[in-house]
Amino acid sequence: MRPINSSLIGRVGEIIEASTAGFTAQCYELYELPPLGSLVKTKDGELDIYGIVYHATTGSLEPGRRPIARGKDEATEAAIYQSSPQLSKLLRSEFSALVVGHRAGDSVKQYLPPGPARIHGFVHQCSADEIKEFGRSLAFLNMLVSAHLPVAVDEIVPATLRLMSQSQEDPRGFLVAAGKELAVMLGGQFNQLRAILGRLK
Amino acid sequence: MTDRLGVVVSGSLESGVEVKLDGTVSVEDMAVGRYVTIEGQRQRFFGMITDIELGVIDPRFTLTPPDVSDPFVSEVLSGTSTYGILHVLPMLTISGDVANLIEGPQPVKTVPSHFSVVNLASQADVELVFGGEDEKRFYVGTPLDMETKICLDLPELVKRSNGIFGKSGTGKTFLTRILLIGMLQKSAAVNLIFDMHNEYGWAGTSEGGRSVKALKQLFPSKVAVFTLDEESSRRRKVSTDFVVRIGYDEIEPEDMSLLRQTLNLTEPAVEAIYELRRRFGKNWLQQAADMSDSDETRQLIKDMDIHESTFQNLRRGLATINRMPFIAPQAPDNAVTRILEYLDRGINVVLEFGRYTDIIAYILVANLLTRRIYARYRERMEKSMAEDSAKPTPLVITIEEAHRFLNPEVAARTIFGTIAREMRKYNVTLLVIDQRPSGIDAEVMSQMGTKITCLLDNERDVDSVLAGVSGKSALKSVLSRLESKQQALIFGHAVPMPVVIQTREYGSPQSYKEFLTAGKAEGGKQAEKDIEELWG
Numbered sequence: 001m002r003p004i005n006s007s008l009i010g011r012v013g014e015i016i017e018a019s020t021a022g023f024t025a026q027c028y029e030l031y032e033l034p035p036l037g038s039l040v041k042t043k044d045g046e047l048d049i050y051g052i053v054y055h056a057t058t059g060s061l062e063p064g065r066r067p068i069a070r071g072k073d074e075a076t077e078a079a080i081y082q083s084s085p086q087l088s089k090l091l092r093s094e095f096s097a098l099v100v101g102h103r104a105g106d107s108v109k110q111y112l113p114p115g116p117a118r119i120h121g122f123v124h125q126c127s128a129d130e131i132k133e134f135g136r137s138l139a140f141l142n143m144l145v146s147a148h149l150p151v152a153v154d155e156i157v158p159a160t161l162r163l164m165s166q167s168q169e170d171p172r173g174f175l176v177a178a179g180k181e182l183a184v185m186l187g188g189q190f191n192q193l194r195a196i197l198g199r200l201k
Numbered sequence: 202m203t204d205r206l207g208v209v210v211s212g213s214l215e216s217g218v219e220v221k222l223d224g225t226v227s228v229e230d231m232a233v234g235r236y237v238t239i240e241g242q243r244q245r246f247f248g249m250i251t252d253i254e255l256g257v258i259d260p261r262f263t264l265t266p267p268d269v270s271d272p273f274v275s276e277v278l279s280g281t282s283t284y285g286i287l288h289v290l291p292m293l294t295i296s297g298d299v300a301n302l303i304e305g306p307q308p309v310k311t312v313p314s315h316f317s318v319v320n321l322a323s324q325a326d327v328e329l330v331f332g333g334e335d336e337k338r339f340y341v342g343t344p345l346d347m348e349t350k351i352c353l354d355l356p357e358l359v360k361r362s363n364g365i366f367g368k369s370g371t372g373k374t375f376l377t378r379i380l381l382i383g384m385l386q387k388s389a390a391v392n393l394i395f396d397m398h399n400e401y402g403w404a405g406t407s408e409g410g411r412s413v414k415a416l417k418q419l420f421p422s423k424v425a426v427f428t429l430d431e432e433s434s435r436r437r438k439v440s441t442d443f444v445v446r447i448g449y450d451e452i453e454p455e456d457m458s459l460l461r462q463t464l465n466l467t468e469p470a471v472e473a474i475y476e477l478r479r480r481f482g483k484n485w486l487q488q489a490a491d492m493s494d495s496d497e498t499r500q501l502i503k504d505m506d507i508h509e510s511t512f513q514n515l516r517r518g519l520a521t522i523n524r525m526p527f528i529a530p531q532a533p534d535n536a537v538t539r540i541l542e543y544l545d546r547g548i549n550v551v552l553e554f555g556r557y558t559d560i561i562a563y564i565l566v567a568n569l570l571t572r573r574i575y576a577r578y579r580e581r582m583e584k585s586m587a588e589d590s591a592k593p594t595p596l597v598i599t600i601e602e603a604h605r606f607l608n609p610e611v612a613a614r615t616i617f618g619t620i621a622r623e624m625r626k627y628n629v630t631l632l633v634i635d636q637r638p639s640g641i642d643a644e645v646m647s648q649m650g651t652k653i654t655c656l657l658d659n660e661r662d663v664d665s666v667l668a669g670v671s672g673k674s675a676l677k678s679v680l681s682r683l684e685s686k687q688q689a690l691i692f693g694h695a696v697p698m699p700v701v702i703q704t705r706e707y708g709s710p711q712s713y714k715e716f717l718t719a720g721k722a723e724g725g726k727q728a729e730k731d732i733e734e735l736w737g
Contacts, residue, residue: 172273175273176273176276176277179273179274179276179277180224180277180280180281182277183258183277183278183281183282184281187258187259187282188258188259190259190261190262190265191261193282194267197267197273197274197277200273201271201273
């Protein structure tokens with residue numbers, strides 16, 4: 001888990017695919033991905049759309065062309081990139097975020113905005129203050145828990161909460177409150193609840 | 202103190218409401234018998250916790266328990282997936298509506314609505330329900346874990362017969378002593394106490410063997426000690442006021458019929474007693490005892506149609522009576538008249554049995570005296586009704602081992618059965634002390650106004666004490682969980698709702714002082730009132 005520090009806060013990418021429930025963005029720099037579960041935002045006119053990073057990939061720029069192993073004669077991994085500087089241009093990192101709310105004016109709403117984000121919209125990491133403000137309500141957890149994602153909810157939810165708790169004044173209190181919220185939501189899914197709580201610590 | 206406990210989630214008037222505890226409240230801090238208030242939308246309810254339960258949101262929690270050694274997990278789960286449930290029996294409404302303001306708390310006729318907030322009852326709430334100490338109310342103890350005083354309305358209490366129950370060693374005697382002091386100070390009734398074990402007159406002993414002061418030591422001017430056993434009283438250095446002797450001619454057939462079981466008399470033998478009475482008149486006992494074993498006697502009993510074996514059975518019984526040292530051919534003084542004299546002067550009478558703790562002596566004497574006293578009271582009461590004159594002072598007769606007098610077989614015949622049933626018509630009521638309430642006739646039990654019960658653990662005893670009380674099953678769990686000492690459940694006429702009390706202290710110099718000052722303050726007020734009346 002990478003800490004959210006000032007160097008990372010700022011633009012992390014640009015949207016290349018968007019829908020009502022989520023968006024996918026490409027990073028400007030290879031591997032400069034926001035951490036799993038982090039809160040990101042993009043602007044859509046007056047609206048700030050918030051998303052939680054649930055998935056990331058790094059792969060070839062061209063879909064049909066797979067990278068090949070190049071390091072046979074190199075001593076280190078870094079040397080591969082040094083000897084083939086074109087690599088960082090032929091590969092790209094992408095991440096997907098689930099839309100969990102938006103800000104209209106001064107207030108944060110934890111429900112879907114009226115429309116999807118725009119293609120080429122810039123994606124920023126949220127500042128600690130923004131995360132703290134967003135974390136005042138836990139209604140977004142329901143969207144997260146009920147979404148069908150390629151990565152298990154049992155992983156996303158704890159990752160999100162762990163990150164979010166770091167920006168709170170009382171991290172443990174925040175986690176307990178979120179845990180209670182989840183315990184109610186997952187009343188019938190005992191095993192899932194147990195898995196999530198186990199990863200929250 | 203308005204500690205929020207949780208919210209009402211379900212329930213009924215009959216079985217009480219269920220309260221889901223908040224996650225922050227631990228079930229381990231709750232206690233059965235504690236009071237809560239429920240803030241309904243229009244009314245405030247006052248109720249008692251009758252049961253505490255654990256709930257889980259998913260039954261799988263019970264099959265594969267989560268790791269609660271982790272404080273985080275246990276904190277998250279408590280109140281959400283795992284929670285506590287209180288069963289609360291709403292008893293009274295204490296809202297500020299008109300009826301409540303005028304008549305005080307009212308019995309509940311409905312239940313609070315869904316999700317009404319439940320708080321621990323505050324001192325003020327409890328005081329509102331049970332009232333503070335005043336010239337009528339007497340402080341008997343405090344509710345569990347609270348400092349508030351629970352007070353009994355004594356003039357109301359003595360209007361009906363009452364019972365004190367509990368296993369041996371649970372504090373019945375202490376409780377009775379406290380209650381007697383209360384009556385003596387605040388009820389305007391006089392007491393006649395048949396004191397089988399010499400515990401109420403001069404001094405008693407606590408469970409630890411410590412000697413405690415009894416009524417006469419605390420209130421010498423208001424209590425007289427009568428004794429059947431002068432010698433024992435003298436040895437115990439008790440200053441007695443009168444020695445009771447009972448003459449042969451005072452014993453009547455009715456007194457004997459009550460002793461049938463204890464003396465092992467047959468039915469025909471009891472019939473024979475009536476026959477002897479008819480034949481010999483007042484002196485029947487003397488005559489029957491004096492009969493020698495001659496042909497003459499045989500002829501005589503044959504004339505009376507008494508069978509030989511019946512007569513032998515009867516003679517054995519009479520011999521037991523005759524052996525009692527306080528039975529004399531001629532009594533020097535009439536005990537009944539003397540007792541009444543004292544009672545009329547407002548002086549409470551404790552009759553000590555000394556060494557004669559034999560149940561036969563107790564039944565015989567208690568029944569004999571009570572019958573005559575009751576008859577006099579009845580006469581006077583009828584006279585006062587006819588002439589519209591002053592009624593005799595209300596009398597409370599305290600008896601121990603009550604199941605011997607009031608068991609279903611004899612209750613219909615004994616005077617105590619009559620008093621218990623006819624209640625206050627003739628200004629005589631009973632204070633029944635017993636350890637086996639199941640042995641008492643159900644009809645008598647049902648007529649008791651207020652029942653005070655210490656721990657009982659026999660199922661039948663519990664059932665008989667609680668018979669006919671609303672919320673019986675709930676009270677049952679409270680009753681069987683009383684501590685074995687100094688705790689009692691009070692319910693009935695003199696309290697607005699059933700209440701568990703920690704009985705007030707008795708036996709330390711400080712406690713005596715408190716009892717005395719309570720009486721004095723009242724006396725002072727009475728004097729003031731008298732002066733006021735006198736001078737207008």
